[in-house]
Amino acid sequence: MIPLLVAIPLAAAFALSLLEALKARRSVLRLLFLAGILGPWPLFAVYAAHMPWSEVAGGWARISGIEVGLDEVNVLLVLAELIVFTAVGLHALRYFHPTRGLLPAYKAEGVGAPGQAPRTPGGVYSLILLAHAGALGALISRDLFNFYVYLELASVAGFILVASSREKGTKEAAYEFLMMWVTASFVFLFAIAIIYAHTGYLNLALIEEHLEVERGVEIALWVAIVSLLVKGGVFPLHFWAPAVTAKSYPPIAALIPAVLAMLPMYRLALLSTYFGEVFDADPLLVIGFASLLAGLALAFRERDVLRLLAFCTVAQMGVVVIGVAAGNVPDALGHLFAHSLVKGGLVLAAGALIVRAGSRRFDAISYRGSPALAAAVLALSLSLGPVQPLVGSVGVFGIADALSGPLRLLFLAGNVGVLVLYLRLNHQLLTKADGERADTRLSILLFVYAAAAVGVGLYLTGGQFGLLTPGLALLAAVAYGMMHLLGATRLPAERPEKVRDPGVAVNVFAGVYLAVLVLLLLHTL
Amino acid sequence: MTESLTGGYLTPQTAAIGLLLIGLYGLVTQRNLVKQVICINILSFAVVLYFIGVGYVPGGFAPILPVGETLAPETIVDPLPATLMLTGLVVDVAVTAVALALVIRIAGGHR
Numbered sequence: 001m002i003p004l005l006v007a008i009p010l011a012a013a014f015a016l017s018l019l020e021a022l023k024a025r026r027s028v029l030r031l032l033f034l035a036g037i038l039g040p041w042p043l044f045a046v047y048a049a050h051m052p053w054s055e056v057a058g059g060w061a062r063i064s065g066i067e068v069g070l071d072e073v074n075v076l077l078v079l080a081e082l083i084v085f086t087a088v089g090l091h092a093l094r095y096f097h098p099t100r101g102l103l104p105a106y107k108a109e110g111v112g113a114p115g116q117a118p119r120t121p122g123g124v125y126s127l128i129l130l131a132h133a134g135a136l137g138a139l140i141s142r143d144l145f146n147f148y149v150y151l152e153l154a155s156v157a158g159f160i161l162v163a164s165s166r167e168k169g170t171k172e173a174a175y176e177f178l179m180m181w182v183t184a185s186f187v188f189l190f191a192i193a194i195i196y197a198h199t200g201y202l203n204l205a206l207i208e209e210h211l212e213v214e215r216g217v218e219i220a221l222w223v224a225i226v227s228l229l230v231k232g233g234v235f236p237l238h239f240w241a242p243a244v245t246a247k248s249y250p251p252i253a254a255l256i257p258a259v260l261a262m263l264p265m266y267r268l269a270l271l272s273t274y275f276g277e278v279f280d281a282d283p284l285l286v287i288g289f290a291s292l293l294a295g296l297a298l299a300f301r302e303r304d305v306l307r308l309l310a311f312c313t314v315a316q317m318g319v320v321v322i323g324v325a326a327g328n329v330p331d332a333l334g335h336l337f338a339h340s341l342v343k344g345g346l347v348l349a350a351g352a353l354i355v356r357a358g359s360r361r362f363d364a365i366s367y368r369g370s371p372a373l374a375a376a377v378l379a380l381s382l383s384l385g386p387v388q389p390l391v392g393s394v395g396v397f398g399i400a401d402a403l404s405g406p407l408r409l410l411f412l413a414g415n416v417g418v419l420v421l422y423l424r425l426n427h428q429l430l431t432k433a434d435g436e437r438a439d440t441r442l443s444i445l446l447f448v449y450a451a452a453a454v455g456v457g458l459y460l461t462g463g464q465f466g467l468l469t470p471g472l473a474l475l476a477a478v479a480y481g482m483m484h485l486l487g488a489t490r491l492p493a494e495r496p497e498k499v500r501d502p503g504v505a506v507n508v509f510a511g512v513y514l515a516v517l518v519l520l521l522l523h524t525l
Numbered sequence: 526m527t528e529s530l531t532g533g534y535l536t537p538q539t540a541a542i543g544l545l546l547i548g549l550y551g552l553v554t555q556r557n558l559v560k561q562v563i564c565i566n567i568l569s570f571a572v573v574l575y576f577i578g579v580g581y582v583p584g585g586f587a588p589i590l591p592v593g594e595t596l597a598p599e600t601i602v603d604p605l606p607a608t609l610m611l612t613g614l615v616v617d618v619a620v621t622a623v624a625l626a627l628v629i630r631i632a633g634g635h636r
Contacts (some may be wrong), residue, residue, distance in 0.1 A: 020545060145609055152616045159623050163630070175627045179561060182620050183552060186568040189613060190545060190575060196606070197538075197579040503556035510552035 010037025020122035037089035081365035164256030194220035250351020258344030291318025335395025376450035419476035537578025544571035
């Protein structure tokens, strides 16, 4: 009964909304929320122990039903989803408590409006559970339309969660997020319709069986891929991501790069596998490298720690796209898992610092007063780069092995850039002397989270430690030292933050989206 | 008559592609937020029309057979696209509601 993984948070969300309307006690709502967040864990343990597990909902034949499953392809991503949602759920309880919560103290700097707690935390809890259900459904589904429905469930909850923040400019950011995701969704659905018209199926395995190399399928595949790249926040289609990550409440901000951006990239990897006959990797390789390098360049320009992490996600999604384009889907998915796990923790850790300092600016926050949090940030930062035996090294070195010649060097250079970026982040967080102590409970929670991430890394790598790791780390240290001496690591001048016109922003974003789509379709001619 | 005027090119699928392009054109050119939400709806209708067109059989029968009767499979309209699009329309309604709520909040200066 794999669908129960989805049914538990879905039922909890429904019950929570109902009980809140009936004015149930807050403690009951919090318990129900925790049950919805943690409920899928035991089921996951059972299914993971009996992998591969696949079933068609309702007991129908595969040809006429919806297939869901858990196997070596998606098990790590489901694990990452569960870990991130557990951490987000525990953070949400700490942040959104009406009297003892952290949010009433949170004043976001820059635009300046106080970020208060939402009036009805039960609504936020229900939406988090809905996003949980949608994300799990999208990960276990093997049917294209079913994936679309679950992704919409997760994303609609995400739009409202983002918009629930009270900071100025949040509604505009949520609107841009919604418009770009929904445009990409309908265009993706259009691609599904073309695939259905050509093959007669929506189940990926059946599509693969009946696939013929045709112009229509090729066009549909590219239309679907571009839509997934928009949702994954891959350069130059990443425009919705930085503002959404920066302006959401910290627990919600963690969900955007760690879960919402992960789901479409997982589907992209699946499409490349099942549509292997019509899949052309070259354009994706260009997009992947552009995303890795541009994401890094944009991250170095940031003063805002959450925007920096969002741009780092753009770079990391580039790594995943490169892995898919290089034909190394297992390591691409491995890196997607590592990114979800690590980025979720980093955003939550940044949130714990921000909420105390009342600012998202680098020069205003520090982890010196919180050793447990400092250790967590350091471990998680290193886990994203090519540092064995940490979790990110599995995907990075695996993808590097699939590349050759100058591309391999460029890829490794990009990953050294990631290390340099996080060296600067930790240097900045360490040097400011008067850092306020972050919330103790959150610090301990994040320390445990980081320890779990390190443990997962050790398990996946088997403790393997190659000579390339110290070499690349040394290179990153030298590069950072030289940049520091030349003054290139200084924070850019502060610019007054303006809320952009959402109508114009959507025009520009839709124009870029169309331009990329047309270019890729022209490539197929 | 319509077919003779259009040379048989005006199928639900070609009309859907036209609608899709209109919706995308609107998103690139229209600055007004309500018009942008309408463009999203046009995209949704384009998808619905395309899916329905895929399942449609000219002169075909609804897939509901009285007991004891049989029909050739190629004369039966495919019910799956219509079923899928019922779900698609529900998603469209939810998204439109959220988008319009955001437009109201943006226009109202975040009251």
